[in-house]
Amino acid sequence: MPLSLVAVTLLTFLFLSLVVGVQTRINLESDQKRSLQAQAHALAPLLTDALLHDDVWTAYTALHGPRGGIAGYKEAERAPFRLVLDGRGRVFVSDRPRWFPLASRPDDQPPGHSLASLLPKRPPAKPRFFSHDGRQLYLMPLLAEETPVGTLLVAGPRGAVQHRLMEILASALLGMLALLLVITPLGWVWGSRMVQPLVRLADCMRRLGKAPLDELQCPVPGGDDEIGQLAHRFSEMLHELRNKRALERQMVTQDRLAAIGRIAGGVAHEINNPLAGMLVAIDTYRQSPEGKRNPDRTLALVERGLQQIRETVSALLVECRMEKRRFSPDDIEDIERLVLADRAASAVETHWHSGIGDELPLPANAVRQILLNLALNAVQAAAESPDGQVEVEIQADDGNLRIAVRNTGAPIDPAELERIFEPFHTRKSGGSGLGLWITYQIVSQLHGEIAARSEGGWTLFLVTLPLLHGETA
């Protein structure tokens, strides 16, 4: 950022230098032309007079000044000069007598005076400018009553335009360097102040979703500018996210408490029913003499009640017994036969697709119970709809066993799906509400996953069980 500021400054400077340089050059050249012209026209009357009177000295002092005219120029070579030629093109006078000796034709001079060839033998008809050897020159006729009597040549300093241009550009460059010295640190500070908050904000956003939301500390800048507003919005967003997370936690807790309540209710209900029967049987035994005569009947009643309670408790405490036998394609055939034996199965079209050709490293009974529970549920659900269909797919791949059971029974709404694996939850009249609970417990104990969803007229239960490689199954 600060570097780009410096670059912009430099570019601006270069562009300005170019424009100023070109314009200055044009201005200097036209200034010099004007100055040469003014000089020539100021000198012309006196020089014409001197020429007519053959007064070399007067002309010389006019051109040269009484004490030399090259003061102010380090090198006499660069200094301006003036030259007057007579009507025949010979030197009448000049302020550089050693360059242009009197009464000589400039052509006579030794090589080096390449100017000589540019000088006319006769006075020119009109004044004109020309350039030679880094100088601007102005050539004009000296007229006495419209008659040309000689030629005046006024030459500007050599390389003056370039010299002045270089001086101007050099001072511009110095100014620029001074400006850069000031601007670079300023730009650095300004750029850092502008970029630093954005960098912090970006860093904070990168951590969002990786670090825990509550640990995310974002010291973002204030201010009313765009960056400040961005930071403000980001803070608000973080705040909203935290609120949402808290709300979700609260809801989960409430759901959990509700589930515990439902389970407790179910357990109480399942135990209360046999308890009530047993208490009635005992009461009847006490009050009825007939009962006392036949205590076996009462005991049998109490035993059945206790048995029922034990079944309920053991069903709740599902324990997947590890066994030696592995799940094999034969087990699938057994389950298929068992399901077909179900009363409801007669009204349902059932399809079994098995991709299992060999034994799998999974406990046979556990998998059989999962398969049986899901298949029977599916058949019973499908039986309640016309043209009910059930599809069972079993496949092993990637170290997993996949069991997919679909049925065309009534769809389950999403709210119910959340509670479908809870104990004592049932959709059937007469169901214990423990089948899916047991299935869920077995799947969990096998480190697998179970999911349910309803879509497109089908309700799908999908079980994924990891194959127990290297473990004793």
Place this chain on the structure above:
Amino acid sequence: MLSAMRRRTFLGLLGGLAVAPGVIAGGGRSLRIGLTPVILDDRVGFLNRWARWIESQLGQPVQFVQRAKYQEIMELLERDRLDAAWICGYPYVRYIDTLTLLAVPVYQGKPLYRSYLITQRHAEEVKRLEDLQDKVFAFSDPLSNSGYLYPVYRLHQRFPHQKQPQNHLFRRTFFTWGHRHVIEAVASGLADGGAVDGYVWDQLQRLHPELTSQTRVFEKSPEFGFPPLVTRKDADPARREALGRLLGRMHENPEGGALLASLGLDRFTFRTARLYAGIALMARSVDARGGG
């Protein structure tokens, strides 16, 4: 300038009437003395001091009148616009019928001086005037003995059959209207050689050695009568006598002596026209050929 001059005239008038009646007869008018470049006539401060001194001595305002060319001073004399003039020996002998000598400077013990022929310092090959063949030569003034008459006479002697030998020998000649300018022309390279008043060259070497050091004297003429102060023959005798006497006693006065020292002169003396016989001879010779 004009008002200053009027005031000076007025004061001079008062002085003449009140302080020293009878010292100078005919006192109202200022004394007008013409100067030519036979001396360094551009030393304005010196000339003012000299004028004030003469004023204080004569009780009469003094005005130095300077012109660029000898001829102009001669014309002013002719028209009786000057009371006296310091001119060269050559115009004196030319106008000897109408002029009379007022005073003659004594320079280095004698009322004589020489003409110097000079060239550029590094022109080692120039040993005689003839060595400047086909070069550019600067004369000071056509009415100067040292700066024109002598070198032309010298060339007449060398080229007896040439009517204008200077144009025969040199590629180009020109006048600079002053001895000092001749030296400047040679120093700057405008001219390859020139003829100057030896006294002026000596004075310039004393005052501005940086200028004369760029030139070299390669020939010195025989001695001639020093440029004199003259008056018209018909000038007021009392005024002439008073001024002449003052000049003659100038070296006796401390301030006058200092002024003379500043001019580089010993004193003023009185001589007859015989002093200028040599110049008269050259003038006749040159004029006879129409070379003037």
